[in-house]
Amino acid sequence: MTRGYLTDIHRHRNMAGAQDVVERSMSINAKFLPRLKAAVEQNALLRIGWTGSGEEVPKNGEVGLCPGIPEGARIKALGKLGSWTSPFGAGGRFNVEGEVGSFFGAYNNGSTVTCTGFIGRCGGFMMQEGTLVGSEGADTDLGMFMSEGTIFVQGQVGSRLGNGMTGGLIIIQGDVEEDVGIAMKGGRIIIEGRCPTPPLGISLRPLKAKELKEINSILLDYDTVLSDDALCLEPNDEIGLEVQSNHVSSGDLSTIGLVPMGEQTLIENHPVDTVAFIPGTEEEAPAIMLPIPILPRIPDGNLLRTEDNSSGRLTRIQSQPFLVIENPRPIDIVQLNLQSLCNLISTAPVVSGVCIDMDSLPSMNPEEIDGLLVAIRTLMTTQSPIMTLQGISRIQSHHQSSAYHEVQAAISRIEDGSGTPEAATLPIMGRSKKNELDKTSVITALEFGFTSDAHDVVVARCAGADFVITEPPMLEIDDIEYWLQGLTIDLQNTLRNLGLDSIDILQRSHLRALDHDTASVSGLRMSGYERPLPHWFAR
Structure with missing residues (x-):
């Protein structure tokens, strides 16, 4: 070629x-x-x-x-x-x-x-x-x-x-x-x-x-x-058949354990840093702050309006950016897919960032992606981050493209129809991040197809993801607030149990595979065996 x-x-x-x-x-x-x-x-x-x-x-x-x-x-x-x-x-x-x-x-x-x-x-x-x-x-x-x-x-x-x-x-x-x-x-x-x-x-x-x-x-x-x-x-009036694939991944992250690396457990209520950042387009550009390293995904930002929050009970929602498809708040990130791009003129200038769902659009070559990015960048705030979202099975080309086009974050969707188990995505992402993004400013993230808990977030961070995208368990504003509060507490307690006062200290060495199948597909050290299975060293 x-x-x-x-x-x-x-x-x-x-x-x-x-x-x-x-x-x-x-x-x-x-x-x-x-x-x-x-x-x-x-x-x-x-x-x-x-x-x-x-x-x-x-x-x-x-x-x-x-x-x-x-x-x-x-x-x-x-x-x-x-x-x-x-x-x-x-x-x-x-x-x-x-x-x-x-x-x-x-x-x-x-x-x-x-x-x-x-x-x-x-x-x-x-x-x-x-x-x-x-x-x-x-x-x-x-x-x-x-x-x-x-x-x-x-x-x-x-x-x-x-x-x-x-x-x-x-x-x-x-x-x-x-x-x-x-x-x-x-x-x-x-x-x-x-x-x-x-x-x-x-x-x-x-x-x-x-x-x-x-x-x-x-x-x-x-x-x-x-x-x-x-x-x-x-x-004509002939009946058309539409076939949808329901092929999903075969598991979750419950078969991966977390172990300390010699650190002593922190006392209860010891301060713990759980903040993650999505960088702006330049070093001095303002970053998007995530109080905890998740970006909750909901379809409509109107659900998050808290004008009647006189009691102050919705403090987490007010400070937590969300990934929304329509009606975003100024702190939210709008997901731009095939349909939501229709509203780009009205949404782009009023959000903190955008996330382009590349899987929903026709495949584009680098010149065409440049054209789309120039158009979007022109309509939005100059320093706001642009992220791209694509299936985990295309992660290497996705990371190459993200580095080439200098976007701020490359997000990999686990539920992309390939059936890749969650545990297997960890070495896939880590290897691609090292090979394609090592000397760039592009950060990485994972989009889960299930509601994540604190354990899932910590495992993803250990594997190299800067944050995760997940759906709240229920789409009621009070339920979302309680979920965020509980997730924050669980995340802090998990870090304290590991003896860590910052989520940035997490490493892959904190992870253990709890069964043979997980160790086989993830390359993690197997609990008890305390090293990866032999085939991970084969050449």
Whole structure:
């Protein structure tokens, strides 16, 4: 494979070109986006790729440009732009004179985005409203998961057009490749050109006269019309089968014990430090403080509102950051998945950090991840941490990517469908952390599929995780408060029993496997045998 920006993530930022692209992109956003409000008031056009005197200076590869452009804004760009150009649009207009990379106009919610050249893959991804127009064709997965809005492209379009779309209208004047409309559940795809046989569940029919008139009225703005030969694809009424995997890990951490390493037990009520930190983007940037090394996960932050806490009984909840999907508090971290990214414009500026669920999004190469990170960073507080979340079975590539993109934390999800036992994740994480993150500032964490107790948290810390993500046992505010209080007390008592006054002193040597199977998959010293099983030393 040819080494380069799109394929090589092992040469951590040694390639000046990749870093330069990110810096140029952030600089353009920092320069232009603050001027949008004044430009809207003056009905002025902002131009990217021209000097003040009008001389052309085409852009080349910049990523994540101009996210979240507001209603009334007008921006024109010249050159060959990279991925995630003009995402999260909120009503403005963005025109590219040239080519554009993947995820052009992604998460559009009312903007009009146009391109005179070729559009990369996943154009109009998760589009909710607005318009996307292309004049020279598009790559694969155009209109993927769109729910509303209109896409009009002239020229050849790649495979899986309208992949998984649930609504909206796609119009293509040109030939399309295979699997048109695959997994679509709503909306229409209109094609004037060669169209292969659609996949199961998608019907292909001629346009009705009323529909043709409707489509042509839309196309009047683009000086073109469809002929009577145009075809319409839409989902039929056949019953679709959806198979979900329930393959989960085969155990928990109860078969791992904790032993002191010669330290004397601390007396009751001896002060113990249980604080963990998620660093900001720079050394001097404020970190997120976790009173105990857990990040509780709940779906809706409204559950945590404590405006009526006059009695002061909810002190733990008020100081504990949570990982939430919607309605976060200012101290919370928002989990950005396929759906919650739709609300990025409103959530990003008001949270202490974000966690990107990479498993919920289409797989992306390093250039595309850079584009997404630039767009997110532009919309949120500059120094707030960005974390990524991915399955434990991809931990090595995840850690490599985290180091390359300089995110603040790499979180591994144990319940990723691989069935990896919890005990086996400990050496997997430790080995990958040592090999891929040893000389970086990236911290690591584990996401458990069960409600963790103090023992689980201590075991994870011994194995190298800086904190764990877990769900509260119940989603009632009083129950969550009592759970946090009990977890804090149990964590302090566990450390005192080990003779430690800080959670930062924990080491892997404090762990013991309590049975043969756990020792076999974890590489831990077996209790009684007091060393790892022999096969861990085999070469």
